[in-house]
Amino acid sequence: MKLSINGQARDIDIEPDTPLLWVLRDELKLKGTKYGCGVAQCGACTVLVDGRATRSCVLPVSVVANSEITTIEAIAEDATGKAVVDAWVEHQVPQCGYCQSGQVMAATALLKQNAKPSSEQIATAMTNLCRCGTYNAIESAIADVAGSNKG
């Protein structure tokens, strides 16, 4: 099966129903994307599929054979992604950090679609769970990026 991940063509031999998450982690050793629940509840596994934030733990890899997949490993190569990472550092968002790959991906997808999201739009888009309770810091970081964007 041919996949396009972080701008690179990858050829893998895998059962087509394998969730994308496990292809990334166990086959391609891209371990920044995390397993949290396996049922698309927590968002730790969020990646971009053709630019949209997508939960990879329930997504059969065969579905994305013709899509462009972006993972946390390449996010800082994207201008918006870099701005998000910078804001994450500036606002000292992570605590344990386990959910933050997914949070950064979700925030990047949001800001790529909507450069100046409102507080409500942030709330609607950012449904990833964080057990450490970094929600307010995440909102401040996103608002900061949005504030710097020309709207």
Added chain:
Amino acid sequence: MTIHESPSQVSAGEVKVSRRTFLGASAGALVLSVGLPGAFAKLQAKTGEPGANVAAFLEIKPNSQVLFRSPFIEGGQGVFTAMAQIIGEELDVAPDQFIVEGAPAGQVYQILNGMRVTGGSMSVRMSYDTLRKLGASARYLLLQAGAAKLGVPAEELTTEPGFVVHKKSKQKASYGELAATASEFKAPSKLELRAKDDFRWIGKSVPRIDVLDKSTGKAEFSIDTEVDGMLYAAVVHAPHLGKEPKSWSNEAEVKEMPGVDSIHKLPGAVAVVATSWWRARKAVEALKVTWETGKDSRFPMPEAFSSAERIAHLKTVQEPKLTGEKTGNTTKALAQAAQVVEASYDAPYVVHGQLEPPSALARWNDDGTLELWIPNQAPEMFQAHAAQVAGIEADKIIIHSPLLGGFFGRHFLYDAASPYPQAIALSKTVGKPIKLLWSREEEFLRDAVRPAGVATFKAGLDENGKPIALEAANIGEGPGGRWFGRKEGKADDSFLEGIRGKSYEYKNHLVSDIRVLDPALIGFWRSVGHSMNDFFYESFFDEMADAGKQDPYELRLELLANKPRQKHLLEQVADLSGGWKRGPYTAKDGSKRARGVAMASPFGTEVATIAEVSIDKEVVVHDVWVAIDPGSIVNPAVIKAQVEGAVALGTSITLVEELTYENGQPHARNFDRYPILNRSKMPKVHVRIIESGEAMGGIGEPGLPGVLPAIVNAVCVLHGQRIRSLPLSKTQFA
């Protein structure tokens, strides 16, 4: 080679220096370790082990970077950064020049009175002096090396971050250049520490050293570790702890599944080893297993167990009472009271819900050692237990402690609650390294849960509505007693924390422990007993105040009249929130709101909390104000982040979390049936840090206990009825 021999009795915090390469220390690096506290050193002297296996804490690399092997594990609480600040302050190295990693198992790292755990909010407050001394000793040695190199008297030298400086001759030498020769000198046992007024990093909001890696997916957790040649394993546990796999009916079919290597019986579980975790999981979940009652479990889960019945039963138990705290004579005072108020409260089982599911990587090495990469809060305890499991000596077990993807008490040693015994067994059988990961569903089944609890209260009021007596009983069992021992016939203080140890003064006061052992596998959970006991107590406080027609804030101030630290803190949180007002009142957005207040004294820190809520079919928590007095501080930004996180977790268990059991099984096996706080329910959090100068208290847990009663007390103002059971999602609001 050790430069000066470890004496048979070392004083607390004494620093030893070694030039030998240890754990791959760079050639020429300065390597330092810290001696053990007195009492434990004596014990070690008897057993003949001191210094025999001294591991290094601190390495100064040729490029002047400092590697610190932290006795405490980083799991989001910011401890690695705090360690870098404390040592860096004395050593004169900026915290961002530190590389901090979790130390291996070893007695030298047991610097908390001869033991170590990352828990009890102890790490910084209990190692602060030792680590400052470590940093100061290393700086002293570098100064001596600088004097030799620059050919000037050491007294004329000073340091600036990363350098020894001779101002007179305008010469300087980097720490990296001096590291090799520094280890030839000996540090004096007494060293002057930096004056507080001169602190550059301690007490400042120094950026965390792990934030960039955690924002770019580079941080490595246990789940991410791997070694060459490893296979993956997944397990399915018996539906009830204590049951064993008897047989399975479809072995041939499962063995045919892609990537399957082998199928295994384990204590209380079945496992499949395969070429990827997903394949292992699919296969093990396809296995049709028959379970039978086993013989060996220490904590068998009764097949008929119901959490609702457990809580109902706890409410009926009145004896025997073990006295935990007593002042005056409550029986007499209650008999004389103008009014008696009684109530009972309950809180449910809750899971840890750390987002990283437990995993273990086990590798048997050719030299007879066993290497484990495991999430843990206590490396030596896990090492000792792993030795029993593996049937080898503890010193043959190498424990790696990667970053924890959240912990909140999850990764202590709790009988069947950890995957590493399974990984050890599978790796031995298969003859290859094994990477075992529990699915979230298996984690819900085998987590060591925060116990459900019940407390009963009886207060006597005088004719003016002022309390003259308070009796409280906490009914159930706490994890402290179960896992770290308790005495028959004596109250378990850790079980009672948050009901005993309150700051209010009553003339007559009695706190009792009514012990009813818990059938569930129970564990420590962020703030432990406080996570429910302060809810019970501070809610009843408002109930008592209402019965006596007292304002709950004013009554707290009255009962704290002789406690200036706590009284001041209560006034501070009121000030932070714009002045105490209970409500109900109408907010700018038209919603009807109210506020609740609560105090807590957890882990050596004092906390006062106010919450503002409204009710729109369900409870909305708008703002939480927290005034926290940890005595003295290391990093205010980390404290604020920890308080914010504690508010989130406290709000979560107040509003939505509850693990119920029927027929001995949890109703929820994932977050779909066990909601946790999401962004939409997160309140705004306002934190004021007060440094009273009292002994340093904990930070990771103390922000939590006051959140529950502050919210519930506010809700009850609007609801008009007292709510005595959590979570609030069980209550129907109009």
